[in-house]
Amino acid sequence: MKRTVFGLCLAVGSCSAPSGGPPIEGWGGFSSGYHSGPKVVLGETGTARFLGPLLGGFDKEAAMATVAELDPWFREAGNDGFEYAMDEVGAKLRAVGFGSREGYELREIQTPMDASAWTPLSASLSLQIQGEAIQYLHQFHRGDDLERTMLPVHAPSCDVHGKLELNLAELDPGEVLVTDRELDEVLVQAQERGAAAVLSSYLFDFNVDPSGATRHLDAIHYGAVPAGTTLPVAHISPRIHALLSDLKDVDAAEVRLQASVRFDERPLRTLVATVVGLERPEEVVSLVAHVQEPGTNDNASGVAGLLEGALTLMRAVDDRALRRPLRSISFIWGDEYTASSVYLDHTERTVVAAIAADMMGNSPTETGAVCLLERGPDPGARWVLPPDEHTAWGVGELDPTWILPSGLAVIVRTALVDVGLAVGGWKSAEHPWEGGSDHDVFLGRGIPAALLWHFPDFSYHTNLDRLAFVDTRELYLSSVALLCAGCGVADARPRDLERYIESLLHERYERQGVVVEEEAPEEAAHSWGEWATGARRWLAALCSGTSVR
Ligand SMILES: [Zn+2]
Numbered sequence: 001m002k003r004t005v006f007g008l009c010l011a012v013g014s015c016s017a018p019s020g021g022p023p024i025e026g027w028g029g030f031s032s033g034y035h036s037g038p039k040v041v042l043g044e045t046g047t048a049r050f051l052g053p054l055l056g057g058f059d060k061e062a063a064m065a066t067v068a069e070l071d072p073w074f075r076e077a078g079n080d081g082f083e084y085a086m087d088e089v090g091a092k093l094r095a096v097g098f099g100s101r102e103g104y105e106l107r108e109i110q111t112p113m114d115a116s117a118w119t120p121l122s123a124s125l126s127l128q129i130q131g132e133a134i135q136y137l138h139q140f141h142r143g144d145d146l147e148r149t150m151l152p153v154h155a156p157s158c159d160v161h162g163k164l165e166l167n168l169a170e171l172d173p174g175e176v177l178v179t180d181r182e183l184d185e186v187l188v189q190a191q192e193r194g195a196a197a198v199l200s201s202y203l204f205d206f207n208v209d210p211s212g213a214t215r216h217l218d219a220i221h222y223g224a225v226p227a228g229t230t231l232p233v234a235h236i237s238p239r240i241h242a243l244l245s246d247l248k249d250v251d252a253a254e255v256r257l258q259a260s261v262r263f264d265e266r267p268l269r270t271l272v273a274t275v276v277g278l279e280r281p282e283e284v285v286s287l288v289a290h291v292q293e294p295g296t297n298d299n300a301s302g303v304a305g306l307l308e309g310a311l312t313l314m315r316a317v318d319d320r321a322l323r324r325p326l327r328s329i330s331f332i333w334g335d336e337y338t339a340s341s342v343y344l345d346h347t348e349r350t351v352v353a354a355i356a357a358d359m360m361g362n363s364p365t366e367t368g369a370v371c372l373l374e375r376g377p378d379p380g381a382r383w384v385l386p387p388d389e390h391t392a393w394g395v396g397e398l399d400p401t402w403i404l405p406s407g408l409a410v411i412v413r414t415a416l417v418d419v420g421l422a423v424g425g426w427k428s429a430e431h432p433w434e435g436g437s438d439h440d441v442f443l444g445r446g447i448p449a450a451l452l453w454h455f456p457d458f459s460y461h462t463n464l465d466r467l468a469f470v471d472t473r474e475l476y477l478s479s480v481a482l483l484c485a486g487c488g489v490a491d492a493r494p495r496d497l498e499r500y501i502e503s504l505l506h507e508r509y510e511r512q513g514v515v516v517e518e519e520a521p522e523e524a525a526h527s528w529g530e531w532a533t534g535a536r537r538w539l540a541a542l543c544s545g546t547s548v549r
Pocket of ligand 1: 290293298299358359
């Protein structure tokens with residue numbers, strides 16, 4: 001009966017399980033399980049082949065231990081925290097034989113940095129009355145301190161003080177500007193007006209506590225200023241901004257900003273661990289996690305999830321729970337975007353697809369986030385139709401040449417559905433391309449790529465993104481879904497093809513139906529048709545073990 005998707009559905013009546021409802025047992029039923037997105041065919045082939053060994057073998061305590069080790073470090077390209085993280089990841093890979101055992105490669109690529117490595121050492125912002133510090137508003141003295149994001153990346157060391165001014169247009173020389181605008185927007189003008197320093201309480205619109213409480217009032221933005229900035233700058237919380245606004249007219253009130261940072265000239269390190277493929281080792285699936293940024297979810301969780309993923313796959317192959325994949329799988333750690341381009345510039349292998357792992361452990365309870373598949377650009381990025389919708393993060397400018405028909409999204413989606421069903425309930429969702437992580441680098445080189453992340457997260461890019469907001473189960477299941485998807489591409493076999501193709505055709509059928517329902521342009525339906533044809537060809541080549549590039 002499994003001829004065409006359409007035929008199938010009619011044959012057995014309504015075969016798709018309601019989203020979040022119990023799945024239809026056994027082969028052939030369509031369900032999205034606990035995934036908000038198009039349904040997939042249920043079955044034991046495709047990504048389901050890897051579920052048991054990877055779910056059973058992934059050491060979630062070890063992954064969380066790595067997260068906890070990285071949490072106290074403010075990691076930025078080449079700085080002390082970054083170096084520590086790269087040392088830790090490298091040591092754990094070497095300890096099990098990456099780089100020394102046959103079939104398990106480890107490569108560290110060093111490249112020159114565009115700017116000096118910046119390490120924040122300490123800072124304090126105090127309220128002064130007649131030169132006397134009467135209250136510390138923000139401070140940190142160790143990398144582990146809560147208010148460590150008060151210095152934007154590249155901020156200079158300083159010790160300045162001055163009266164408060166809330167209005168850039170009225171800023172007098174020697175005054176301290178207090179603003180809720182992004183630093184980049186006011187820096188040049190403030191410098192021209194002779195500001196002593198600039199304090200910004202800027203936050204993203206979505207940095208709002210979903211619990212109804214007001215934890216975001218103590219959020220301090222994580223951001224950067226251009227390398228070489230000389231004007232003293234700092235981020236402050238909305239609560240402190242409000243306090244300073246109330247003090248504006250207190251004549252003797254001043255603030256003092258002290259900051260200590262260190263700049264180092266270091267090469268930038270990119271780490272690549274590869275499980276070498278059996279039949280087509282020259283082809284590779286790339287999984288990448290950026291190391292820089294101070295967030296514990298963003299992205300110590302991705303670093304740790306990817307690391308434990310590499311170790312889990314090695315153990316599964318060693319224990320013969322899984323065959324060595326047909327194609328190679330490379331695990332990449334480094335500076336966001338740069339690590340991917342450095343990797344692509346140095347690898348001799350042909351990259352068939354890539355998945356970025358960015359924010360993998362965000363606690364749904366604490367942050368409101370859910371695990372998300374960001375598909376590579378497809379017709380859904382041009383015509384955003386139900387069930388698709390963009391996240392609050394926004395959307396980048398789409399380069400139409402990045403629309404590369406492939407079955408990658410079908411395989412990642414299938415992995416998410418399989419993992420959610422296998423554990424009896426784990427929510428995930430998906431959305432069209434938005435950009436903003438390593439997947440863009442691969443797309444820019446004509447390689448199909450997707451992103452696994454978590455959103456919306458009210459602590460995103462703030463000092464609140466710490467260990468307390470990382471959920472062990474979320475990290476475990478997201479990382480296993482990533483690994484299942486990576487194996488699904490690298491070890492795609494002829495017996496997987498039918499499941500992927502039927503899921504793809506079902507998606508096309510659903511999307512073209514929505515085009516009609518929503519009275520969207522005919523071109524959208526046509527475009528999905530073309531997309532499905534190209535993706536089908538890609539899946540057929542992938543599963544037959546021939547070249548997809
Ligand atoms: Zn990130």
